[in-house]
């Protein structure tokens with residue numbers, strides 16, 4: 001599904017990611033764990049086309065998308081749920097969801113957009129109840145649901161999630177992760193970046209550990225969770 005090879009990227013000529021290689025198989029759920037500042041967000045932004053790598057390649061379903069613009073990557077089945085949700089605060093819940101389907105709204109509205117919105121409302125009934133509310137007035141958990149729903153409106157086959165647990169109460173985090181597992185069980189490939197390594201390793205099948213911009217370990221999630229170094233460094237055990 002996703003194949004990243006020797007990806008190097010950074011800001012203003014200062015590399016943050018050093019020759020990153022990783023894979024997500026079709027239907028797999030993979031997590032990326034690492035401390036604050038390890039480079040998780042930078043990597044997901046590269047995959048979404050928001051940062052241009054200085055070298056290396058990104059392939060989706062065998063196609064090289066390294067040079068493809070962010071807006072075009074949705075067409076390759078990749079959607080990002082950004083860190084901090086980034087919902088459009090003054091716009092309604094419904095309008096935010098429509099923005100996720102913007103490629104199909106112009107020049108002519110795709111009829112399936114309404115059906116996709118119903119699918120999002122079925123997944124998150126709370127959003128259906130609040131569909132006329134301004135997104136900025138929602139709770140943190142509801143905004144996270146909206147950010148996920150907005151990404152789903154582009155019908156991704158690979159969903160990239162950046163710190164979905166950030167700033168949320170434990171119970172809300174449980175609900176969000178249950179939804180992510182449900183999407184994966186229905187066949188969607190997932191790449192999840194999390195500082196909450198406990199939750200991430202419990203939810204994903206495979207994990208990568210990122211430290212100072214390098215992949216330092218990768219293994220089946222259960223075995224990473226038992227790894228002494230991972231337990232001491234990331235699980236606080």
Ligand code: ATP
Nearest residue numbers: 011016034035036037038039040041042043083195
């Ligand atoms: P966090 O959990 O805090 O988001 P992270 O693992 O996602 O951490 P990144 O946000 O990718 O890490 O940051 C990796 C490095 O890149 C850090 O040293 C950070 O200071 C630097 N960095 C991030 N964004 C920028 C930017 N816009 N300009 C310059 N440097 C940046």
